[in-house]
Amino acid sequence: MIDRTTISxxxxxxxxxxxxxxxxxxxxxxxxxxxxVAYKDSPPVGTTDLYLYEAEDPNATExxxxxxxxxxxxxxxxxxxxxxxxxxxxxxxxNINVHEPFVVCGRLAAKIDGANAADYVEVTVWFES
Numbered sequence: 115m116i117d118r119t120t121i122s123x124x125x126x127x128x129x130x131x132x133x134x135x136x137x138x139x140x141x142x143x144x145x146x147x148x149x150x151v152a153y154k155d156s157p158p159v160g161t162t163d164l165y166l167y168e169a170e171d172p173n174a175t176e177x178x179x180x181x182x183x184x185x186x187x188x189x190x191x192x193x194x195x196x197x198x199x200x201x202x203x204x205x206x207x208x209n210i211n212v213h214e215p216f217v218v219c220g221r222l223a224a225k226i227d228g229a230n231a232a233d234y235v236e237v238t239v240w241f242e243s
Contacts, residue, residue, distance in 0.1 A: 116147065118240045121166075121222060126229040131161050133229045138169055139222040144243035145215035149179055150189045152236045159185045161228035164235055168216075169223040178216050179237070183228075192216060215242075 119139045126133035151164060166179035178192050193213035196204040204212040224237040 116240060116242050117142075117144075118238055119222075120236055120238045121224040123224050123226045123235045123237075125155075125232045125234050126157075126226055128231060130230040131158060131228060133231045133233065134225070134227045135229075135234060136223055136225040137234075138224075139239065141221055142239075142241055142243070143219045144241040145217055146178055146192060146239060146241050147215060148189065148191055148240040150187075150238040151179065151181065152187045152238075153185045153233070154236060155230075155233045157185045157226070157229040157233035157235075159183060162233070163227040164237075165223075165225045165227070166237055166239075167223055167225075168218045168220050170220040171218075174223075178218075178222070 121137050121139045123135040123137040126135040162185045164181040165177050167174050167177050194216055195211045196214050226235050
């Protein structure tokens with residue numbers, strides 16, 4: 115079954131160009147299929163970063179979405195490179211990595227950094243449970 119959830123970072127707090135905010139989804143479980151990012155209240159393109167990750171993941175630096183210095187709405191289909199149990203890349207012929215959807219079981223976190231005060235982002239995530 116395909117479902118979706120929308121996460122708002124909430125209004126960023128701090129000085130212009132360095133304000134930050136983080137919002138959370140309800141608990142979800144499944145494969146991330148599609149993500150739409152909508153920037154609100156005109157965050158600056160030159161400094162605004164957006165991160166989407168599984169909040170309870172001990173490796174929270176493995177971002178599902180990692181947009182640096184961006185503020186343009188977009189839709190994407192994020193994938194991660196597949197590895198073996200020995201952490202070796204799974205590849206097709208000619209060393210082309212195999213990619214699969216991110217698998218999550220928990221809350222997603224959407225974090226905006228480097229924004230202006232009151233800027234925020236709405237992230238809509240489609241997932242297969």
